[in-house]
Each structure stands twice: as structure tokens, then as C-alpha cells.
Amino acid sequence: MTGPSTTTGPARTRTAASGEEGAAVVEFLGVGVLLLVPLVYVVVTLGQLHAAGFAVEGAARDAARAVVTADSAAQGAVHARAATEVALADQGFVVDGGDLLELECSASPCLTPGAMVGVRVRYEVPLPLAPAALQDWVPLSIPVEAAHVAPVEEHVAVRP
Numbered sequence: 001m002t003g004p005s006t007t008t009g010p011a012r013t014r015t016a017a018s019g020e021e022g023a024a025v026v027e028f029l030g031v032g033v034l035l036l037v038p039l040v041y042v043v044v045t046l047g048q049l050h051a052a053g054f055a056v057e058g059a060a061r062d063a064a065r066a067v068v069t070a071d072s073a074a075q076g077a078v079h080a081r082a083a084t085e086v087a088l089a090d091q092g093f094v095v096d097g098g099d100l101l102e103l104e105c106s107a108s109p110c111l112t113p114g115a116m117v118g119v120r121v122r123y124e125v126p127l128p129l130a131p132a133a134l135q136d137w138v139p140l141s142i143p144v145e146a147a148h149v150a151p152v153e154e155h156v157a158v159r160p
Contacts, residue, residue, distance in 0.1 A: 044128050049142060051091045052125045056146040059087035063101060064119040064150035072160050073110040076117075077103060084121055093123065111152050111159035120147045 063080035070076030080103065085095045100121055107115035124141035134140060 041128070048125050048128060049144065052093065052123055052144040053146070055088045055091035055093055056121045056123050056144050057148075058090075059084040059100075060119045060121045060146040060148035062087055063103075063121065064117055064148045067103060067117045067119065068111070068150045068152050070111070070159075073105070076111070080119065088123060093125075109158060109160050111156075113152055113154045113156055113158065115152045116149050117152060118147065118149045120145065 062083040066079035066083045067073070067076035070079055081101055084101050088095050088100070100123060102120040102122075103110075104118040104120075105111075105115060106117075110117065122143060122145040124143050126141045130140045132140070
């Protein structure tokens with residue numbers, strides 16, 4: 001007969017001697033947080049850049065269409081500015097009234113039949129969570145730009 005056995009095997013003495021019970025979990029959480037926070041920041045920043053790319057591309061296309069369909073070049077410029085602001089607002093970007101839009105015409109007057117109207121839209125995407133105090137040392141925005149060219153229809157009259 002054997003009596004009650006007591007286990008004093010290598011497993012029991014190893015954990016008692018090392019004193020690192022649960023250290024792997026703490027290290028995993030520490031390293032996980034150190035890697036996860038920058039990864040989330042990069043994903044959020046890339047999402048903002050992607051949205052800005054869509055916004056400026058749509059803004060350039062809509063602004064060019066607004067100019068070539070307007071009754072005058074001055075009215076077209078106003079409509080192009082409004083189209084640009086709407087396209088950027090649709091993607092959640094705030095327009096502060098800066099120079100976002102450049103218009104170029106291949107003819108004078110601009111809305112001459114067969115002329116080409118070029119539009120360039122540029123928007124500075126602010127970095128998320130970046131403090132404004134760092135503006136003097138590092139750039140806190142990434143420029144995103146798109147251009148579109150639209151023809152003025154051949155069968156319309158010259159518009160001023």
C-alpha cells in the first residue's frame with residue numbers, strides 16, 4: 001500500500017523559484033499597448049487622407065462642371081467655390097475660407113465654346129490629435145490635391 005503522495009516535482013519548485021507568475025500577461029499587455037496605439041493612430045490618419053482624396057477629387061470635378069455650365073465666368077467661380085465647400089463638407093472636413101480652388105481657362109473669355117477650364121483643389125488635412133503648439137517645429141498637416149479639366153460645349157454661345 002502506498003500512503004498519501006506529496007508532489008514536490010520539478011514544476012512546483014520551478015514556479016516557486018522563479019517568482020514570475022503572471023509576468024507573461026503583463027508583458028503581453030505592455031507590448032500590445034505600445035504597438036496598438038501607434039497602429040490605431042496610423043489607421044486613423046490614413047483614413048483621413050483617403051477621405052480627403054475622395055473629397056478633393058469630387059470637388060475638382062464638380063467645380064469644373066459648375067464653371068462650364070454657368071451663365072458667366074464670375075458666376076461659375078462662385079458656384080465652383082460652393083461646390084468645393086460642399087464636397088469637402090460631405091467628407092467631414094471644415095473649410096475655413098482659405099484658398100482651396102484655382103481656376104484656369106484656355107481662352108479669353110473663359111466660357112468660349114471649345115475652351116478648356118482647369119480646376120485644381122488643394123486641402124491641408126490636419127493630423128489627428130496634434131497640438132497646435134507644435135506648428136512652429138513640425139508640419140501638422142498633409143496636403144492633398146486633385147485637378148480636373150472640363151471642356152466648354154461647342155454649341156453654346158460665348159458667355160462673358
